[in-house]
Amino acid sequence: MAYKYMLEILAVIAIGVFCALFLYTSSTMSGAEFAGSDNVGSGLIAELSGIPEENFQPLIPQWEPPSGEIESCLFAIQAAVGGILVGGVFGFWIGSKKKA
Amino acid sequence: MHIMEGFLPWQWCLVWWIIALPCLLLGIYRLKKVLGVDREALPLLGVTGGFIFILSSLKLPSVTGSCSHPTGTGLSTISFGPWITAVVCAIVLLFQSLFLAHGGLSVLGANIVSMGIVGPLVGYGVYRLLRDTSLNMYMTVFLVTALADMFTYVTTSLELALAYPAETGGFVSSFILFMGIFAITQVPLAIVEGIVLALVFKYIVALKPDILIRLGIFSEEKIKDARSEI
Numbered sequence: 001m002a003y004k005y006m007l008e009i010l011a012v013i014a015i016g017v018f019c020a021l022f023l024y025t026s027s028t029m030s031g032a033e034f035a036g037s038d039n040v041g042s043g044l045i046a047e048l049s050g051i052p053e054e055n056f057q058p059l060i061p062q063w064e065p066p067s068g069e070i071e072s073c074l075f076a077i078q079a080a081v082g083g084i085l086v087g088g089v090f091g092f093w094i095g096s097k098k099k100a
Numbered sequence: 101m102h103i104m105e106g107f108l109p110w111q112w113c114l115v116w117w118i119i120a121l122p123c124l125l126l127g128i129y130r131l132k133k134v135l136g137v138d139r140e141a142l143p144l145l146g147v148t149g150g151f152i153f154i155l156s157s158l159k160l161p162s163v164t165g166s167c168s169h170p171t172g173t174g175l176s177t178i179s180f181g182p183w184i185t186a187v188v189c190a191i192v193l194l195f196q197s198l199f200l201a202h203g204g205l206s207v208l209g210a211n212i213v214s215m216g217i218v219g220p221l222v223g224y225g226v227y228r229l230l231r232d233t234s235l236n237m238y239m240t241v242f243l244v245t246a247l248a249d250m251f252t253y254v255t256t257s258l259e260l261a262l263a264y265p266a267e268t269g270g271f272v273s274s275f276i277l278f279m280g281i282f283a284i285t286q287v288p289l290a291i292v293e294g295i296v297l298a299l300v301f302k303y304i305v306a307l308k309p310d311i312l313i314r315l316g317i318f319s320e321e322k323i324k325d326a327r328s329e330i
Contacts, residue, residue: 007238007299014295018288022161032165037285038102038202040166041260044281045107048264048274058105059113059206063198074199075157078192082153089143089150093307 105204117209127183148176174245182220189216214255223248246294253282
């Protein structure tokens, strides 16, 4: 029983350490912009190929969210869909277990 | 892990699409089969797929001073194997290419290969190796999840290094450079993701052990052991 909540405790510690690491990096590392690694990767591509980054044009025309707000809204929708699935199913399982 | 639209030459886009398509078709076929046999698999698919939706929408900061997404593919890989996971990932990646300008339609094949195929395949390999050993079930889930996440980013680095070999040192040196950006950023994220999904798996075991046994995901003894521990 002593280990009953071991995974929960581990998860809390891991998330705590993760946050501490973030605070440490963001306060000590100069030039840490926390841009997406996608973008950093694209910078490296431009460097390796010798083609300026702005010359890379989409091969297939692409809609881009007009602002960061709209982008975060759409990301939130994606997470919400996942959350509804997870919460719904767990609820369904708990409900059917109680009934049985 | 996304390669951005336009950043991969069309020849490579084509190569990765050709690899991704048969895997997706196999995944759709397997999905139909699994759901046809056991309708109770559908809620499990909902939970495991739901975590791919949630985790791949989170851009988390990391020690390298840049941000990256976890993939969340571990649970789905363990429960349904890599091919069905590839289908779920394809849906997420399609949403992100159409509406978020993350990735894009031409590079979708490459992104499906890294997040939906190679990562889960590595994870599945680890799962098959460890499933019947005496190793703790949650440790297995942790390793599968963390490695599926890591290898997604190793694959992205590989895809980019193949397309953009460095002038000096060629493929190997640009692979190392891309790994420096993608893989190192990912290490802490993969560890946290592994622990969190192991915890989620604990709740699935507590609520629905019968479906895990019926689908043959872990043996009955192992699940019983795990349940008596918690």
